[in-house]
């Protein structure tokens with residue numbers, strides 16, 4: 325469970341989250357929406373323990389994500405809006421992911437195949453030299469292989485072509501059962517089949533929070 329109670333977050337004098345409260349429970353599959361600057365990424369970063377709230381509390385499975393960062397992140401598969409500038413080649417990246425998160429290489433290969441990402445010819449290629457869509461497919465494959473209780477994807481299909489988006493939605497339909505899945509998206513039409521809750525934020529507040 326993710327519990328956000330009366331959380332405010334300021335950068336300088338600008339309020340990015342304004343006394344926001346939300347609870348996410350197992351089987352919640354959420355489309356988190358809102359205009360640029362609404363506070364969606366700030367909310368995610370508080371859940372991941374990147375930021376201290378100015379007031380209020382954030383708990384992930386009862387743990388404070390700042391004080392218990394390692395334990396909290398063990399349960400979260402996160403794919404960011406912009407892929408990080410990883411210098412490793414894909415073979416090294418897979419080995420690193422397997423060692424650091426105790427997942428099987430075969431699980432990553434399986435999900436890469438499901439995303440129709442042909443890993444074999446790219447194993448010696450640096451991650452940062454992949455196309456935007458290939459990077460996203462690779463990060464999605466690793467994140468699904470981890471089988472975490474919580475999946476958080478920030479605009480996961482932004483760089484995917486229509487076929488890859490279909491694959492993503494088909495895969496995620498199976499992979500979000502009995503989990504918390506939070507998707508930041510500007511494309512609710514695409515996500516409608518997948519999500520069961522829609523939250524709309526603006527100016528650091530929740531404007532609507534509805535089942536779908």
Ligand SMILES: Nc1ncnc2c1ncn2[C@@H]1O[C@H](COP(=O)(O)OP(=O)(O)OP(=O)(O)O)[C@@H](O)[C@H]1O
Pocket residue numbers: 335338339340358359360361362363364365366367
């Ligand atoms: N590290 C930071 N330093 C200063 N201001 C920040 C920082 N991170 C976010 N902000 C500000 O907080 C507000 C909310 O930003 P945030 O990135 O959370 O919005 P968002 O809803 O994710 O937007 P987008 O859809 O464009 O990704 C914005 O006004 C932004 O400028």
